[in-house]
Amino acid sequence: MAVADVAVAPSKSVSSSDGQVERQRLRTMLLIRRFEERTYQEYTKPGQKIGGFCHLYSGQEAISVGLAALFDKKRDYLINGYRCHGHSLALGMDPRLGFAELFGKATGCSKGKGGSMHFFDASVGNMGGHGIVGGQLPLGTGFAFAQKYNKTGGFTVCLFGDGAVNQGTHNESLNLASLWKLPIIFMVENNGVAMGTEVHRHSAETDLAKRGLGYNMPTMNVDGNDIDVFITEIGRAVDRARRGEGPTYVSANTFRFRGHSMSDSMATYRTKEQQDAARSRDPIALYSDRLIKKSLLTSEQLEAMEEEAGEIIVKAVEQAEADPHPALEDRFNDILAETYPYQPK
Ligand SMILES: Cc1ncc(C[n+]2csc(CCOP(=O)(O)OP(=O)(O)O)c2C)c(N)n1
Ligand SMILES: [Mg+2]
Numbered sequence: 001m002a003v004a005d006v007a008v009a010p011s012k013s014v015s016s017s018d019g020q021v022e023r024q025r026l027r028t029m030l031l032i033r034r035f036e037e038r039t040y041q042e043y044t045k046p047g048q049k050i051g052g053f054c055h056l057y058s059g060q061e062a063i064s065v066g067l068a069a070l071f072d073k074k075r076d077y078l079i080n081g082y083r084c085h086g087h088s089l090a091l092g093m094d095p096r097l098g099f100a101e102l103f104g105k106a107t108g109c110s111k112g113k114g115g116s117m118h119f120f121d122a123s124v125g126n127m128g129g130h131g132i133v134g135g136q137l138p139l140g141t142g143f144a145f146a147q148k149y150n151k152t153g154g155f156t157v158c159l160f161g162d163g164a165v166n167q168g169t170h171n172e173s174l175n176l177a178s179l180w181k182l183p184i185i186f187m188v189e190n191n192g193v194a195m196g197t198e199v200h201r202h203s204a205e206t207d208l209a210k211r212g213l214g215y216n217m218p219t220m221n222v223d224g225n226d227i228d229v230f231i232t233e234i235g236r237a238v239d240r241a242r243r244g245e246g247p248t249y250v251s252a253n254t255f256r257f258r259g260h261s262m263s264d265s266m267a268t269y270r271t272k273e274q275q276d277a278a279r280s281r282d283p284i285a286l287y288s289d290r291l292i293k294k295s296l297l298t299s300e301q302l303e304a305m306e307e308e309a310g311e312i313i314v315k316a317v318e319q320a321e322a323d324p325h326p327a328l329e330d331r332f333n334d335i336l337a338e339t340y341p342y343q344p345k
Helices: 020-044 061-070 085-090 095-102 136-149 168-179 208-215 227-242 272-279 283-293 299-322
Strands: 077-079 156-161 184-190 219-223 248-253
Touching (some): 227 248
């Protein structure tokens, strides 16, 4: 069976008449924001329980929730950089498993050994967070190759930041994916900065969507803060991939509301005007305002949803705190590939 023959899921179900689908998307965006803000608190408070690098996703939620709306967990793959909490929650990860991972607990989504940058759940196609900038591009291309080779009808979305577009892996992956017409969407989550370096300081061409043109693939700029626009536009790229017509290159334009990681403050490289402008396009406020205007949501419902998200997060942290650490005898398990077991002397 050719890829094109595989039945295409109704990927562009952007709206429902009673607003149930929309409210669920909003709930997930609120949950992600709460998760990240609580993570910030947990990281910075005395007696910090989270170790290692930690990158928050606040401000970019529409992208992960929009992608989840187009995603079929049985056959699609998502692969990502280290800013991976939002995508994991959007694909259905229980927040308890996320906090447990951050706290290094055995119940964490990566058994407490991956930490913030390595949230995985292969059972739903979440092929994880990756700490090496651009490292996920050839891996994602490999997933898409497997999907085409095995005729699964699935697609891969490979996410990376604007800081990854000048890595050699970017060139190699785009070329092979286009040459072999692989079912992949290359998506720059373009928040305008790589740590503190703005795009115009590292790229001669600042319209990053154009990067796909040199590889003979369709490209698009999409509003990464407007979930409805995002789902409609990216739905086209998903359909193209499922039809076997090959990759699409996307710059999903957005803004992060926090520093690069826990060790910097945005204030040193983002002006107050830039931050104010971004806050005025908060993806959650944009969406909830629209739903209220369309009478798909009331302000009372919104308040209840915010409260509910808060309660879920409080409970998740309590449970994760009570969860056990990995057993001492498990300390070398799951660290290296099983074919090369590390044998401590
Ligand atoms: C190969 C490599 N070089 C450098 C780094 C250090 N580093 C970590 S994050 C980062 C910036 C990447 O920014 P971007 O790709 O825009 O992603 P964002 O943080 O904005 O999501 C850098 C340079 C790294 N992890 N890997
Ligand atoms: Mg960036």
